[in-house]
Amino acid sequence: DQQVKQNSPSLSVQEGRISILNCDYTNSMFDYFLWYKKYPAEGPTFLISISSIKDKNEDGRFTVFLNKSAKHLSLHIVPSQPGDSAVYFCAAIGGSQGNLIFGKGTKLSVKP
């Protein structure tokens, strides 16, 4: 059973607007969450992470929000740019040895 879920396979947004990518998880013991961006035929690029003791982390145009009671996190990209078009993966750190568990990804398309 999936422990990290990204329920939207795709998202389309207009350039300049906000992109909101969502992620849900089932294990309340997860300590850290990470977001990655991936272009075809390349390895994922680390974007931003958040500890479970925080509810928000910001880095430039990227902000991650964590709602522990709902077991939900989201990545906000403001403003969205065409170069942001990629597949975005949410990941969680689980287990005592630091297993990195991924969702299935959301394909973001930012239209000019």
Add this chain to the structure above:
Amino acid sequence: DVKVTQSSRYLVKRTGEKVFLECVQDMDHENMFWYRQDPGLGLRLIYFSYDVKMKEKGDIPEGYSVSREKKERFSLILESASTNQTSMYLCASGVIRTDITEAFFGQGTRLTVV
């Protein structure tokens, strides 16, 4: 600049061959991971290692083994390659501590088994 290097971008191997995929990181990270990515299935964990000579099975370890003799190197071995192991293989290394959590990926190896 952080660096995770996978030995090959593209590989073509024959069914039944033993295949070695190498991954090297220069960040002194304790944790290293091997994933495969297939359309519609996301990134699935094959094995990970949290220290030299230590390894843990991920979600899909069957048909694979790993080796971590040195901290900077984590090898994935396909004991007898099969066509259903055709995939994109991704190595990552990371650190998980209270003060920092990050993990970086290599560029990926596209393996085709014929």
